[in-house]
Amino acid sequence: MISPTWPAERHRIPAALLAIVLVVTACGGDDAAGADAGPTREVGGTDDESAAAATISVTDAWMRPAPAGSATTALYMAISNDGDDIDVLRTATIKGCAMTELHMTTMEDDVMTMSPLPDGITVTPDTTIVLGPGGIHVMCIGVETGFTEGDRATLELGFDGAGAVVVEAQVRRDG
Amino acid sequence: MTKIAGWVLVIVGLAAIAWFGVLPRVRPHIFHGTVIQSSTAAPAVDLISHEGERVSLEDFEGEVVVIYFGYTFCPDVCPATLADLDEALELMGDGAEDVRVIMVSVDPERDTPEVLARYVPAFNDDFVGLTGTRQEVAQLATVYGVYFEKRDVEGAAGYLVDHTASFLVVDKSGFLKLVLPFGTSPEDIADDLAYLAG
Numbered sequence: 001m002i003s004p005t006w007p008a009e010r011h012r013i014p015a016a017l018l019a020i021v022l023v024v025t026a027c028g029g030d031d032a033a034g035a036d037a038g039p040t041r042e043v044g045g046t047d048d049e050s051a052a053a054a055t056i057s058v059t060d061a062w063m064r065p066a067p068a069g070s071a072t073t074a075l076y077m078a079i080s081n082d083g084d085d086i087d088v089l090r091t092a093t094i095k096g097c098a099m100t101e102l103h104m105t106t107m108e109d110d111v112m113t114m115s116p117l118p119d120g121i122t123v124t125p126d127t128t129i130v131l132g133p134g135g136i137h138v139m140c141i142g143v144e145t146g147f148t149e150g151d152r153a154t155l156e157l158g159f160d161g162a163g164a165v166v167v168e169a170q171v172r173r174d175g
Numbered sequence: 176m177t178k179i180a181g182w183v184l185v186i187v188g189l190a191a192i193a194w195f196g197v198l199p200r201v202r203p204h205i206f207h208g209t210v211i212q213s214s215t216a217a218p219a220v221d222l223i224s225h226e227g228e229r230v231s232l233e234d235f236e237g238e239v240v241v242i243y244f245g246y247t248f249c250p251d252v253c254p255a256t257l258a259d260l261d262e263a264l265e266l267m268g269d270g271a272e273d274v275r276v277i278m279v280s281v282d283p284e285r286d287t288p289e290v291l292a293r294y295v296p297a298f299n300d301d302f303v304g305l306t307g308t309r310q311e312v313a314q315l316a317t318v319y320g321v322y323f324e325k326r327d328v329e330g331a332a333g334y335l336v337d338h339t340a341s342f343l344v345v346d347k348s349g350f351l352k353l354v355l356p357f358g359t360s361p362e363d364i365a366d367d368l369a370y371l372a373g
Contacts, residue, residue, distance in 0.1 A: 064254050069293060071285070072250035099331035105251045110356065111322055112252045112340040116330045133255035134358065140250065141331045174258050 055083025056123070056162040061169035063094075063153045068146030074103075075138040075155060075169055076131045081123040083161070090120040091158035098142025105134055120160075132175055147171045204370040207363035208344070208355035217351040218318035222279065222311060225291035225304035232349060235275045239371045243342040244321045246282035247294040248332070252340055252357060253278075257298040260342075263364035264299065273347070273372040279315060280306040281323035281338045319343060319351075346371050 057080045066073035075094060081087050094100045102117040121136060123129050131137055138155065147153055151171040158164055217232060220242075224230045232240060241260060245253035257278065264271035278295055280286035283306045286294075291304030306312070316323055316339075323338035340357035344367070352371060355364060 064250070064258075065297075067293060067297060071248045071290070071294075074250035074254070101330050101332070103251070107340060107357065110339055110341050111337055112249075112357065113326075113337045114249065114251065114335050116328055116332070118329060134252055137251050139332075174255075174262070 055085070056081055056087060056159055056165060058157070058165060058167045060175075061155060061167045062175060063140070063147060063169045063171050065147050065149045065151075065171050065173065066140070066143045067148075068143055070143040070146075071141070073097075073140045073143055073147065074133075075140065075153065076133065076175060077138075077155075077167065077169065078128050078130045079121070079123055080128040081125050084125050085161060086125065087123050087159050087161040088120045089123065089157055089159055092138045093156045093158075094138065094140050095154040095156075096143065096145035096147065097140035098144055099140075101139045101141065102136070103139040104136045107134065149173060204367075206353060206370075207359055207367050208353040210353055211351050213350045213352070216349045217345045218315070220277075220279075220305070220315060222305040222307040222315070223288055225288050225295050225306075227288045230303065230305060232345065236349070237347055238273050238275045239347055239368055240345040241274065241276045241342055241368070242319065242345065243276070243278045244281050244316060244319075244323060244338055245278050246280050246336050246338070247286050247290055248282055248335070254298070256340070256342065256357060257295075257302065259359070259361050259364060261299045261302075262361035263368060266361055266365040267369050267372070270369050270372050274368050276302045278302065278304050279312060280304065281312060281316065281321075282325075282336050283307060283309050283312050344368070344371065 059078045059080070061075065061077035063075040064073045075092075079089065089102065092100050092102055102121060103114055104117050105112060105114045107113075117136070121129060129136065149171055153169045153171055155167045155169050156164055157167060217240075220230065220232045222230060243253075243256055243260070245256065247253075257276075260276050264274060264276070267274070276299065278291075280291065286304070286306045288304075288306060291306055295302045295304035307315075313323075321339040321343075323336055325334050325336050327334045341354050343351060344353035344355065346352040353367060355367065
């Protein structure tokens with residue numbers, strides 16, 4: 001199971017800010033994600049990149065700029081499970097990337113190791129997983145269209161429980 | 176009474192001058208990174224730059240040289256480090272003119288000069304990407320105490336490269352001076368580099 005404590009302290013979203021964002025998304029979620037909502041929900045687009053699904057909310061999605069032809073870039077966000085059941089993020093697709101995978105960086109004895117997460121990312125109830133530099137990230141392999149600072153990247157996440165969640169990520173240089 | 180107040184004012188004034196004006200100049204700099212007391216010059220570098228030219232440390236004589244071992248296929252830690260270094264140089268303002276940042280590729284198979292030319296200057300026009308044969312890079316990493324190892328992974332990446340995340344700083348005299356770990360803030364990096372460049 002993925003620990004919710006990554007990444008390093010300096011990259012973590014301040015708890016108070018996150019709490020505010022979560023409250024905002026929870027309020028908006030009532031309309032957007034009712035019991036009859038379809039399997040795909042289009043969310044996000046606000047300044048703080050809030051996204052809400054029935055039980056999953058995604059906040060502060062951002063991606064590093066990369067010119068077309070670059071090998072890779074990474075996308076980060078905070079995923080909260082506000083429901084009562086465990087949910088698992090299985091897939092991620094970024095528009096403009098040839099391939100998208102979930103990866104995790106770990107640091108041991110000052111050596112950086114990156115590994116794919118083929119089993120996805122488990123988000124337990126009342127937990128926020130923060131994807132950030134030096135930790136878990138969505139890896140874009142094969143940058144096709146190019147992402148420049150100020151752009152927005154479209155990311156579709158596939159959860160076991162919440163289904164498909166579409167998120168707009170800000171393209172910017174740092175978290 | 177007025178006389179005493181006057182003396183108090185003078186004493187407070189002198190203390191302020193000592194604290195803010197004199198002490199920062201005489202107090203030794205406290206480095207944020209780990210200081211290395213080298214007795215010999217930094218090991219020689221002889222690799223190909225992202226502009227296709229052979230480069231050695233002598234090309235940057237009189238500059239503080241930051242050496243980072245990374246690779247372009249790395250989407251997370253490497254760009255985070257290069258972005259932090261760029262921000263540190265921005266914080267330094269004019270002082271950054273005497274600082275050179277070099278990224279030595281630990282993935283020379285993928286990182287040709289052309290690939291590096293697309294990647295490294297995207298962070299800062301003055302950054303230099305270096306590559307060479309696998310043996311050349313391995314030899315350089317060894318003498319700088321840097322570890323790297325290619326590792327096959329499932330999925331589209333094919334393989335990834337584990338590597339030391341810290342970066343090294345060579346001072347203006349050409350001696351290895353400092354090791355800064357991944358995650359050092361741009362402010363702290365700028366503070367150490369400004370001291371060495373000053």
